[in-house]
Amino acid sequence: MNAARESLARRWPALTFDLALLAVLLWVVWESTRPTFRGGHLIALVAGFAAALLLLVLVRALLAGQEPGLPIVAEEVAALAGAPAEGAAGASLPAWRHEWLAVGYTVALFALVYVLGTVLGCVAFVFGFLALHRPRGVLRNLMMALAVGALVPYLFGGPVGLHLWEGVIPTLIPGWIGGAPPPPL
Amino acid sequence: MVDAFWAGLERVLSAEVLLALLGGTVFGWIIGVLPGLGSLNALAIALPLSFYWPPVLAMYFFAGIIGAASQGGAITSILLNMPGEAQNAATMFDGHPLARQGKASWTLGISAGASVYGAFFGILVLVVLIPVFLPILLAFGPAEKFWVMVFGLVTLALSLQGDFWKGLVAVCVGILLTFIGIGGPGLVVERFTFGSSFLQDGLHLVAVVIGLLVVSESVAYLAMSVRGTTTARLVADLSHRRSFGAEVLDALRGLLVPFRYPATFLRGSVIGTAIGAIPGVGGTVAQFLSYNAAMSASKDPTSFGKGNPEGVVAAESAVNAKEGGTLLPTFLFGIPGNAEMALVLAAWQIHGIQAGPFFLERHADLAWALILGLFVANVIASLMTIGTVGLTSWVPRLDVGYMAPAVLVLVAISLVAIRGSVLDLGVGLLAGLLGFGLQRFGYPAIGTVIGFVLGGSIEQNYYTALQSARGSYAVFVASPISVVLLAATLLAPMVMLTLKLRRRAAPPLSRKRAG
Numbered sequence: 071m072n073a074a075r076e077s078l079a080r081r082w083p084a085l086t087f088d089l090a091l092l093a094v095l096l097w098v099v100w101e102s103t104r105p106t107f108r109g110g111h112l113i114a115l116v117a118g119f120a121a122a123l124l125l126l127v128l129v130r131a132l133l134a135g136q137e138p139g140l141p142i143v144a145e146e147v148a149a150l151a152g153a154p155a156e157g158a159a160g161a162s163l164p165a166w167r168h169e170w171l172a173v174g175y176t177v178a179l180f181a182l183v184y185v186l187g188t189v190l191g192c193v194a195f196v197f198g199f200l201a202l203h204r205p206r207g208v209l210r211n212l213m214m215a216l217a218v219g220a221l222v223p224y225l226f227g228g229p230v231g232l233h234l235w236e237g238v239i240p241t242l243i244p245g246w247i248g249g250a251p252p253p254p255l
Numbered sequence: 256m257v258d259a260f261w262a263g264l265e266r267v268l269s270a271e272v273l274l275a276l277l278g279g280t281v282f283g284w285i286i287g288v289l290p291g292l293g294s295l296n297a298l299a300i301a302l303p304l305s306f307y308w309p310p311v312l313a314m315y316f317f318a319g320i321i322g323a324a325s326q327g328g329a330i331t332s333i334l335l336n337m338p339g340e341a342q343n344a345a346t347m348f349d350g351h352p353l354a355r356q357g358k359a360s361w362t363l364g365i366s367a368g369a370s371v372y373g374a375f376f377g378i379l380v381l382v383v384l385i386p387v388f389l390p391i392l393l394a395f396g397p398a399e400k401f402w403v404m405v406f407g408l409v410t411l412a413l414s415l416q417g418d419f420w421k422g423l424v425a426v427c428v429g430i431l432l433t434f435i436g437i438g439g440p441g442l443v444v445e446r447f448t449f450g451s452s453f454l455q456d457g458l459h460l461v462a463v464v465i466g467l468l469v470v471s472e473s474v475a476y477l478a479m480s481v482r483g484t485t486t487a488r489l490v491a492d493l494s495h496r497r498s499f500g501a502e503v504l505d506a507l508r509g510l511l512v513p514f515r516y517p518a519t520f521l522r523g524s525v526i527g528t529a530i531g532a533i534p535g536v537g538g539t540v541a542q543f544l545s546y547n548a549a550m551s552a553s554k555d556p557t558s559f560g561k562g563n564p565e566g567v568v569a570a571e572s573a574v575n576a577k578e579g580g581t582l583l584p585t586f587l588f589g590i591p592g593n594a595e596m597a598l599v600l601a602a603w604q605i606h607g608i609q610a611g612p613f614f615l616e617r618h619a620d621l622a623w624a625l626i627l628g629l630f631v632a633n634v635i636a637s638l639m640t641i642g643t644v645g646l647t648s649w650v651p652r653l654d655v656g657y658m659a660p661a662v663l664v665l666v667a668i669s670l671v672a673i674r675g676s677v678l679d680l681g682v683g684l685l686a687g688l689l690g691f692g693l694q695r696f697g698y699p700a701i702g703t704v705i706g707f708v709l710g711g712s713i714e715q716n717y718y719t720a721l722q723s724a725r726g727s728y729a730v731f732v733a734s735p736i737s738v739v740l741l742a743a744t745l746l747a748p749m750v751m752l753t754l755k756l757r758r759r760a761a762p763p764l765s766r767k768r769a770g
Contacts, residue, residue, distance in 0.1 A: 087696045091424070098431060101447070109439045109446040112714055113431070120427035123420045169695070172478035173688065175660075176470070179667055180684045188671050192664045199660045203480060218661040223668055232303060233675030234668070253678050255451045 081131070083166070088128050095121040175199060187237025187247045193219030263623030266311075267631060275312045276628055279319020280635045286320075287327025289658060293342075294324035298598045299469040300665050302461055303672035310606045311624050317602065318628025321595050322374065323636035325574050329366040330640060333567075334359060342539045342574050345546040349559060349566030356562055360502040360644040364509020365567045367637035369520065372513055373572035374633040376524035377531065377579025378626055388587055389615065397720040398730050400588075402740035404713050407590040409744050411534045411705055413751045417697050425698040428689075429706025430713060432458055440718040453678050460601045460708070461673050462682040465666065467704050468594055470687025471694060473663045480659035506641040513568045519549045520572050527573035531580020534590045534705060545573035578629050586614055586622055589712060590705070597704050599625070 098117040102109060175195075183191035197215035204211060223234050234246075241249030266272050279301070286297040297320045305313035328343035333350035346366065353362040395403065412422030435447045436457030448454040513520045523545035530541035549569035550559045559566050581592025589610030591597040600610055608618055615622055670683035690700040724730035732738055 084696045087692055091428075095431075098447075108442070108444045109434065110714070110718065112440075112717055113434050113446070116427050116430050120424050120431070123424050123427075127418065127420050127424065168478040168481045169474075169691075171481045172474045173691070175477055175481075176474050176663060176684065176687065179663060180680055183667055183671065183680060184677050188668060192667065196660045196664055199480075200657070204656045214657060214661070218664050222665060232307070232672040235671045235675065235677040235680070250677075253453070253676060255453055255678075 085128075085131065088124060088131065092121060092124045092128065095124060183235065183237070185237055186239060187250070188234040189220050189223045190237065190242075190247050191219075192223060195219070259619030259623055263620060263627050266620075266624075267315075267627050271312065272315050272624075275308075275315040276319045276631055277635065279316035279628075280323040280632045280639070281319075283320030283323035283632070284327040284636050284639055287324035288330055289327075293328065294321050294595050295468055295472070295598070296662060296666070297324060298595060299465045300669050302465070302598060302602060303669050305602050306605060306673075310603070310608065311620055313602060313606075314599075314621050314624035315628045317599055318625050319632040319635075321578060322575075322629045322632025323639075325571075326367065326370050326633070326636040326640055329370070329571060329574075330363065330643075333362050333366060342542055343570075344539065345542040345570040346567055346574075348546070348570075349561070349563050350570075352560070352562035353564065353567070358505070358562075360505040361509040361512075362564070362567060363640050363644050364506035365512045365564050366509075366571045367506070367640040368510035369513045369523075369568045369571035370575040371633045371637045372520065373524050373527060373575035374578055374630055376521075376572070377528045377576035378630050379579070380528045380576075381579040381582050381626065384583060385586065385615065388583075392587055393613075395736065396734070397716040397723065399734060399736045399740065401713060401716040401720055402731070402737050402744065403588055404590060404709050404716070406740050406744045406747070407534050407584065407588060408702075408706060408709065410747055412699075412702055413748060414533050414540075417699055419748065419752065421698045422702050425693055425700065425702035426706035428693070428698075429703035429708075430710035432463060432703075432707050433710030433714070438714070440722070458682055458686075458707075459673060459679055460604055461598075462670055462679040463686045463707055464597055464601050464704055465670060466683035466686025467690035467693075467700050467707070468597070469666050470663075470670075470683055471690030471700055473659070473666050474687060474691045475694075476659045476662055480656045502644045503641060506644045510637075510641075512564050513572065516565045516568050518552070519565050519569050522548055522552070523569045523572035524576040527576030528580040530573070531577030531592055532583045533580075534584050534592055541573040541577045542570045545569045575633060579626075582622075582625060582629075585610060589614070589709070591708055594701055594704065597701075597708050600708055 095117050099114050099121060101107065102111075102113040102117065179191070179195040182195050185191065186194060193215045196219045197211055200211035200214060201208075236246060236250040237248050238250055238252055239248040241247070267276070282301070283294055283297050287293060298317060301316060301320065305316065308316070325342060329346050329350070332343040332346040333354050336347055336351040350362050350366065353359070408426045409423070412419055412426055435454055437443045437445055437448075437455050438457075439446065445455060526545045526548065527541045530544065546559075546566060546569045549565055550556045553559065553563075553565065555563075577593075581596050584590040584592050585596040585600065589600065591600050603610060603621070608614070608621065666683075667680060670680045671677060673679045690703065693700045693703060720730050721728070724733070732741060
């Protein structure tokens with residue numbers, strides 16, 4: 071019984087993902103088979119086929135145990151690099167927390183860019199991240215933040231002439247920071 | 256085609272093309288040296304820039320990146336025992352022990368030589384096979400094109416790591432993503448736009464591809480940083496460093512080593528080219544297959560993993576020969592041979608260029624730009640590798656904690672720069688989270704990418720075929736080509752799954768590695 075519980079505890083994230091994906095696929099099938107839908111029957115075919123396969127995968131997973139995830143390239147490199155440095159801030163956390171933190175940081179970066187603009191958002195993100203995870207060397211962190219967060223966007227936006235998002239905050243530096251109207255969805 | 260080849264060759268020698276090639280090569284080489292990063296990151300960053308260049312110049316730049324990144328990755332494999340890219344992992348097994356024996360420069364020369372010769376082999380095969388396949392392809396109608404893409408996706412799912420059924424699901428998810436927006440078989444209608452004017456145009460190809468492939472990897476890279484992973488240290492003994500001239504001479508001698516192992520080199524190059532031609536299968540598979548084959552064929556297999564130069568030849572020749580192979584399905588069918596080609600296809604689509612049988616007729620200059628660019632980039636990268644052998648100590652102790660946020664920021668900038676729209680950033684983010692989740696739970700994200708890249712063409716050919724036959728499904732089995740492709744699509748999974756089951760039942764090959 072304990073072994074079964076442990077197995078389920080280990081597998082619930084994957085099962086949750088699979089079920090969520092199945093729910094989306096079934097919803098697509100339902101939407102695309104409504105009489106008022108004029109977008110073609112291929113959608114229902116593809117979604118239905120995928121849903122059927124996923125049901126097969128789920129049944130097999132429930133009966134025989136979930137297969138492990140696939141290696142992500144960066145993790146393969148990490149495995150070859152060796153153990154985390156001693157005293158590293160995140161070293162004591164379980165692996166799944168690192169992933170959730172990384173997801174959170176990614177969302178935070180994109181939110182910062184939306185609000186503050188490309189330049190300020192990137193600088194704030196890099197500096198904030200380094201302040202949390204590489205707290206020694208404030209000046210080095212600031213230089214890094216400015217180099218990556220400001221210099222690179224400047225190169226993209228200046229000499230190359232690409233338009234970079236300025237952010238929804240009030241205008242601080244015209245054309246660079248602030249003043250962009252929220253885009254219509 | 257021949258005229259285009261000579262024109263391409265002449266163009267390669269022009270200043271602006273050489274500059275683009277050099278720029279891409281240097282950029283790709285540096286990114287390749289950085290552990291955990293690869294040509295995908297470099298291409299993702301460069302993709303928005305390519306909008307502002309003529310397509311041909313952009314192709315030369317991309318060719319530079321693709322051709323050089325794996326050589327850059329080999330350097331860290333050999334010196335740091337840490338692959339710059341996953342496809343350079345097998346190079347470590349013998350490359351690093353050789354470096355520890357004080358033969359770092361010689362080994363870098365072997366790697367550079369095997370890379371260039373392997374790339375040349377792959378490109379030669381491509382050039383020879385294109386005229387063979389082209390007349391056949393011109394006989395393809397919409398039904399045949401539909402089946403070739405379906406067959407390509409099924410073989411892709413078979414070739415990917417992990418579960419075949421999950422691979423197919425991942426591909427289907429990618430195809431479904433292409434249905435978002437305005438479309439349909441008859442009068443176009445809004446599909447899954449939820450009333451959003453932004454989604455009416457569909458999901459931007461570049462944003463989705465970068466999100467699925469690069470943002471997802473960046474998230475994993477960031478997780479490494481959170482975990483506190485630092486660098487691999489430079490282990491090679493540099494206490495007896497010789498003069499720069501002596502190091503370069505050693506490297507030049509290394510260039511000749513692949514010729515001492517002609518069978519290994521040829522076997523590796525054939526494996527690399529063949530694997531490259533199968534959509535979705537990357538250099539990692541090619542490299543390990545070649546390495547294992549070389550070890551099995553060797554008279555002294557126990558010497559592998561302890562500093563056998565033949566191991567480096569096997570690994571590097573396969574990785575670089577595969578580049579020629581990946582161009583074959585990309586040019587002929589519009590099916591990306593690997594993740595890098597998916598981004599190249601994205602760049603073509605942005606410039607309004609469609610891949611397929613007529614691509615080589617209408618855009619021969621682009622094709623030759625990639626082909627010649629790949630070869631020249633390999634040569635330049637080899638020269639760079641040899642030219643920096645005496646400076647191995649400069650390879651810094653890289654802290655992933657600093658690199659990871661920088662990589663994510665660069666990718667975010669690229670997404671914003673696509674159209675100057677922050678909504679593309681949102682698309683990239685969501686695609687990235689989807690890609691991360693897919694990969695984490697066993698669904699190969701590359702399958703989703705290629706499904707997304709091909710989804711539009713699959714739908715277009717499907718409905719065109721049906722309309723040409725006035726709605727009769729018999730059109731999909733009307734021609735011998737369609738029947739053969741349909742049969743292959745159904746048989747391939749059965750054959751491969753049977754082989755997999757047999758392999759699982761067989762005893763595993765033993766392989767020793769040096770500690």
